[in-house]
Structures are given as structure tokens and as C-alpha cells.
Amino acid sequence: MIDEQQTQRRNTFWRELPILLGVAIVVAILVRAFVLQTFYIPSESMEHTLNINDRVLVNKLVYDFRDPHRGEVIVFNSPEEWRSDPSETDFIKRVIGVGGDRVVCCDAQHRITVNGKALNETYLDSDDGADLAASPDPFDITVPQGRLWVMGDNRFHSGDSREQYLRFHDIDKATISTDAVIGRAFVVFWPFDRASWLSVPGTDSGVPNPRP
Known part of the structure; x- marks a missing residue:
């Protein structure tokens, strides 16, 4: 039995x-x-927040309920003109300005300002020159509504909004639509010795809202 x-x-x-x-x-x-997806880092554009071959976990659900915030690291579908390789469709950058923000480089201390507030960007890679780490090139733009101004943490080696603005002198081509955002990268999980949370820097909390 x-x-x-x-x-x-x-x-x-x-x-x-x-x-x-x-x-x-x-x-x-x-x-x-x-909900969640893993991405690997193929380039040096976000060094040393993210290094080549790091793996990150991306929350794909969060932006169904709100738009991206300043300081967040996002993955997005890149515009075709941003790509040096047509197969490179997914980019990862940091949100510097949202719709309505005036983003300027740079003040007397060579810091980027957003709506008049200087950013203390402690995450920047300064390997190629601390004096120009915020941006090697000046700019003064206002982000259109529904779009984002994004930059890599390694400003010397990043195909981002700054580079595209200098290339096209067109603010729409230099920004990305919020609809192109795939999700927020919130943790580095590989390699284990670099595991860390990708939190929003405190410097972004003091940025005032754009003037109407």
C-alpha cells in the first residue's frame, strides 16, 4: 500500500x-x-559610477506611475542619430534636467547649474581633468516639456545631450522623450565587489522648480 x-x-x-x-x-x-531587467555596461560613459562590464538591475515599472527625476540613472531607447553603432539601441545616462529646467554650464567654479542651483556632482569622473569634469564645453539650454537632458558621469567620453547639442544645435535632438525611457537603474549587482545602490545624489534635492 x-x-x-x-x-x-x-x-x-x-x-x-x-x-x-x-x-x-x-x-x-x-x-x-x-518589471525588472538586467543590463550590462558596454562603455566608459558612466565611469566610475558604472564601469565597463558592470551589471545593473533596472526597474521597468516605476515610470508607469511617474516621470524620471533629476539625478536618477536611467536606461532608454537612444535616438538613431546618437548611435555610433546601429545595434547600440539601449543607452544608460544620468538625468540632469527635466521638462522646463534651464541647464547651464558653467558657473565660476565650473559647476553645472539647474534653475540657478549649482550641482555638487561628486559622482563625476575627473580622470581627464578635474577642472572640466562637469563639462568640457559650455552650454545654456532649456529642456522642452516631456523631454530629458541626460549626461554620462564621464563627461569626456559620453555620447549624451551635451554632445548632441554641440553637434546639432537643436534642443529636441539633444534631449530624449520620457516615452523612450525603459526604466531606472537602481543597483549594481555584478561584480560582487562593486555591488552598490544607485541612489539619487543629495545635490539634486535642492534644485528649485523651473520658472513658469
């Missing part, structure tokens, strides 16, 4: 196993499509 029960349990397990595996695969696909 016991042997028959054990045999029945084993048979039930093997019959249900394909169903369980199928459910697990569907759940994994849904999570990747709508």
Missing part, C-alpha cells in the same frame, strides 16, 4: 513538472518584460 502511494506521488510529480516549468518560464518572461 505504501509502495503504491509513493509510486502515485512520483507519477503525479512527473506529470506536473512540465506545467510547473512552463509557469516558471512565463513568470520569468513577464517579469523581464514589465
Whole structure:
């Protein structure tokens, strides 16, 4: 009797196993499509916040409920003219200005200002020159509504809003639509010795709202 029960349990397990595996695969696909996704860093544009071959986890759900905030690191579908390689569709940058913001480089201490507030960008890579770390080139722009001004933390090696503005002198081509944003990168999980949260810098909390 016991042997028959054990045999029945084993048979039930093997019959249900394909169903369980199928459910697990569907759940994994849904999570990747709508909730969380991993991305690897292919370039030096975000050094040293993110280094080449770092892996980050991206929250794809958060911007269904709100727009990106200043200081957040985002992944987005890049405009075609931003790409040096047509296959490089996903970019990762930091949001510096949102719709209505006036973003200027630079003040007397060579800091970027947003709506007149200087940013203390402690995350910047200064390997190529601390005096120009905020931006090697001046600019003075106002971000259109529904768009974002994004920059890499390594301003000397980043195909970002600054570079595109200097290239096209067109604010629409230099910014990205909020609709192009895939999600917010919120944690570095690989390699383990670099694991860290990608929190919003305190300097962004004091930026005033843009003037109407």
C-alpha cells in the first residue's frame, strides 16, 4: 500500500513538472518584460559610477506611475542619430534636467547649474581633468516639456545631450522623450565587489522648480 502511494506521488510529480516549468518560464518572461531587467555596461560613459562590464538591475515599472527625476540613472531607447553603432539601441545616462529646467554650464567654479542651483556632482569622473569634469564645453539650454537632458558621469567620453547639442544645435535632438525611457537603474549587482545602490545624489534635492 505504501509502495503504491509513493509510486502515485512520483507519477503525479512527473506529470506536473512540465506545467510547473512552463509557469516558471512565463513568470520569468513577464517579469523581464514589465518589471525588472538586467543590463550590462558596454562603455566608459558612466565611469566610475558604472564601469565597463558592470551589471545593473533596472526597474521597468516605476515610470508607469511617474516621470524620471533629476539625478536618477536611467536606461532608454537612444535616438538613431546618437548611435555610433546601429545595434547600440539601449543607452544608460544620468538625468540632469527635466521638462522646463534651464541647464547651464558653467558657473565660476565650473559647476553645472539647474534653475540657478549649482550641482555638487561628486559622482563625476575627473580622470581627464578635474577642472572640466562637469563639462568640457559650455552650454545654456532649456529642456522642452516631456523631454530629458541626460549626461554620462564621464563627461569626456559620453555620447549624451551635451554632445548632441554641440553637434546639432537643436534642443529636441539633444534631449530624449520620457516615452523612450525603459526604466531606472537602481543597483549594481555584478561584480560582487562593486555591488552598490544607485541612489539619487543629495545635490539634486535642492534644485528649485523651473520658472513658469
